[in-house]
Amino acid sequence: MLSSSSDDEYFGNLAVYTPPKKSRYVLDNTVPDSMFRNRVLVMLHRLNVPKWKGIPPAHSNKLIIKRLSGALTNAVYFVAPPENVDAPKLLLRIYGPNASLFIDRTHELANLRRLARHKIGPYLLGEFANGRFEQWLDSITLTRDLVRDPVLSIFIARRLCEMHFAVTLSEHELHELPTVWHNWFKWLPPAREAVKKLRKPLPTMTVEAFASLERDFAAYYQWYLQWSSDKKQWPVLKLVFCHNDSQYGNILKRTARRRALRSPAAAHRVLVPVDFEYAGPNPRAFDIANHFAEWMANYHHPTHSYAMDSGSFPTVERRQEFYQAYAEQDAVLNHKLTLYDAAKLSTDLSPELRESIETYMQQCEAAMRAIMPSVHATWALWGILQHIEDENDEWVDVVDGSDTEEHAAAPASTENAPKEHVPPIGSSDFNYLGYSDAKLNLFYQCCASLGLESRGRDEFPYNDISKQNE
Incomplete structure (x- = not known):
């Protein structure tokens, strides 16, 4: 081989x-x-x-x-x-x-x-x-635990920033509706029809609850447009090419040593983002918020792979580390900072650059909270529609011959092959409605944190995440 x-x-x-x-x-x-x-x-x-x-x-x-x-x-x-x-x-x-x-x-x-x-x-x-x-790519797929590794989290921030910086948007992309809003308005009508057909709708997915969701999201959307109208100079709100699905299963860590990665300054490039099916123009903050939201997921849990654990959201300290790594990489790409070790946060910044990065980090936190409701709401629609499509799934799952003696060995240096019989996201056994229900509850919790309609939910505990969950 x-x-x-x-x-x-x-x-x-x-x-x-x-x-x-x-x-x-x-x-x-x-x-x-x-x-x-x-x-x-x-x-x-x-x-x-x-x-x-x-x-x-x-x-x-x-x-x-x-x-x-x-x-x-x-x-x-x-x-x-x-x-x-x-x-x-x-x-x-x-x-x-x-x-x-x-x-x-x-x-x-x-x-x-x-x-x-x-x-x-x-x-x-x-x-x-x-x-x-x-x-x-000889690699391992990141897991729920690996994204919590402090060094790998810094690497993810740097790689996200590089992707946001590298790909230039076309004139058309710069003037079209950002992907998050485009998806909401595209997926809303079929999701509305899908809800009407649910045989046993959850409380968040009755026809009445969905009508309330439409009104509440419209109010949130207007709030966001007003909130962001005087913040267009914030780097984190700049429209860039985003991955839009930066969950742990879509990030690979290369296992083979490559000459280009031997420099400590390039160590973060051991991570490779994959699966760009939902990629498109969005504010940088969307990718950051979506990645943080994915910390709450455990798609390979034996019984609750659809659930979201708010206690697993990154703590304030971990978010600050992520923001600093992202802001530093932005400075590197704009030739304002020389990076010697990608695994470490810089400590010898000039007073001017330090102040600039601290401001950048504050803006990241504010923008993350502002855009987070849209993350949960759009994925909630996705789950509803996937449930309907799952019922009409036409896959014929054939034996590929890999269980014969000749081909029994799994590919070298990969963890992509499933190790246990659980229904991960994307499979026909995944509880899409349970997933959407969790996302809708998070939408309202995050709206509550912004002072918007919450339908009785408490505020999302951004500042009260337990370190024990990391």
Whole structure:
């Protein structure tokens, strides 16, 4: 098997100089295993993916293919050449049948190409009618516990800032409605209709409660526009390219040593953001708020994977560390600060720069609280709609052959393969309505913290998070 450094050498600046090829053909993952393997190899030949052209079709039965997930939006596979064959490992995504409402694939693929030019995320290697091949990254997926690691949290802040800085928005993107509001107004009508069809609606999802939610969100939206109207100079409110789904499962930590990461100043680049399906223009504060909100989730909990634990929200101290790392990285990118060790917060700042960063941090906290209700409300709509689409899910889950003796081993250096039988988010067993209920309650708690309509909920305890939960 090849090391990830070898894979990096294969791809180099491929995304910049060689646009990935496209095929109009469909790759059907419901066919028998041997046929699926053959079609994967034929597709790789059509797309002229580096080194794979030399593997003859007769050897397709020797491919190592491991299904990693089968969610509503993607079926994801690890693909490797036969042993002792010099070709890079790949990630194969086959799109699900029910993603069109949430995901614009043309937009997503354009984003992947944009990001690859800045060495953010995996390279896009080939596209076909219902999926794509990407660069495989030897890595582990961050977990609920890993995002709480103080150093990794600093790294996440720095990487978010770099992504926000690197990708230039088009004139159209700069003048269109930010993604958070666009999604709300796009998802609201179908969610309203979905609520009417719920057989056993939760108290937050009755027709009457949903009508109140519409009014309350409209009032919050007007409040936010008024609140932000005189703060357009705040860096954290600048419209930038955002990930918009910065949960722990969408951040990888590379496991293979790379020459480019040996400098302590670049150590944070060991983290790689992935899954840009919801990416688009938003205020920087949205990505920060969404990441903090995801600290409350435990998508692999054996019984309550849908629940949100407010006690797990980052403490004031941890938020301040995150803001400082983000503000420092902004200063580095604007040539106002030299960073020597990405794992540490700077202590020898000039008085002027220190004051600037402290102001930046205060603005981050205020903006995070202001935009947080929108984070919870939009994901609540998403959960309602996913519940409806889940009921009509058309995935046919076939055996991929990876449980045979020949292919039993999981991919090297990855934790993507599930280790226990629990319903993670995105699976057909996930409790989407329970998730939406939790998000709606958080929406009202965060509105209460802003002095807005709360429907009887207490304020969200931003300042009273217990350190014991970290």
